Amino acid sequence: DSGVTQTPKHLITATGQRVTLRCSPRSGDLSVYWYQQSLDQGLQFLIHYYNGEERAKGNILERFSAQQFPDLHSELNLSSLELGDSALYFCASSPPQGKAFFGQGTRLTVV
Amino acid sequence: AQTVTQSQPEMSVQEAETVTLSCTYDTSENNYYLFWYKQPPSRQMILVIRQEAYKQQNATENRFSVNFQKAAKSFSLKISDSQLGDTAMYFCAFMKHYRLNAGNMLTFGGGTRLMVKP
Numbered sequence: 257d258s259g260v261t262q263t264p265k266h267l268i269t270a271t272g273q274r275v276t277l278r279c280s281p282r283s284g285d286l287s288v289y290w291y292q293q294s295l296d297q298g299l300q301f302l303i304h305y306y307n308g309e310e311r312a313k314g315n316i317l318e319r320f321s322a323q324q325f326p327d328l329h330s331e332l333n334l335s336s337l338e339l340g341d342s343a344l345y346f347c348a349s350s351p352p353q354g355k356a357f358f359g360q361g362t363r364l365t366v367v
Numbered sequence: 368a369q370t371v372t373q374s375q376p377e378m379s380v381q382e383a384e385t386v387t388l389s390c391t392y393d394t395s396e397n398n399y400y401l402f403w404y405k406q407p408p409s410r411q412m413i414l415v416i417r418q419e420a421y422k423q424q425n426a427t428e429n430r431f432s433v434n435f436q437k438a439a440k441s442f443s444l445k446i447s448d449s450q451l452g453d454t455a456m457y458f459c460a461f462m463k464h465y466r467l468n469a470g471n472m473l474t475f476g477g478g479t480r481l482m483v484k485p
Binding site for chain 1: 400404462473478
């Protein structure tokens, strides 16, 4: 158990819809990262939050947004969903010592 | 920007044998971390081993060890006494040295699918 909790584990939704993925980092970790893993693909960095502030953006679509709340949990919002958004979405939290611990991921299927 | 390359899309090894997975990276940074992550069929991302670039000594974790060649920008993973449970996708990853005001995200290679055969 990495200590990072993601919900839900699975999500099936229709094109055009909006979903919210949730992540609770490990106790004490201020950093939360979101990654996308499409089918048979490597992991692509989406966005990084540190203590409530956005710190870096990767290849994140404008239809996607995220935030980190005062209790440090984070949410990734995906809107106007397309078939190509089907993927495994990971959250990771990181202490300052240069490690990253991943949640179990949310498998999103857009139909 | 950093890039990570894994040139072996698939590999196989007999149980109890040794296998080496290759990884090369490109960066202008001097201080950074390198990682190997394992992704079994459950899709969980599991940290296998971590190397700090400023350390010359190669990291080891039980049956897993790395060969870190900083000048060559090479970071291979050796799995000794392979077990059936080692069957997984393995990702090499790079992280810049921690900076408070910068995103310390991981840059991943494309992965190597390892099959351990009985």
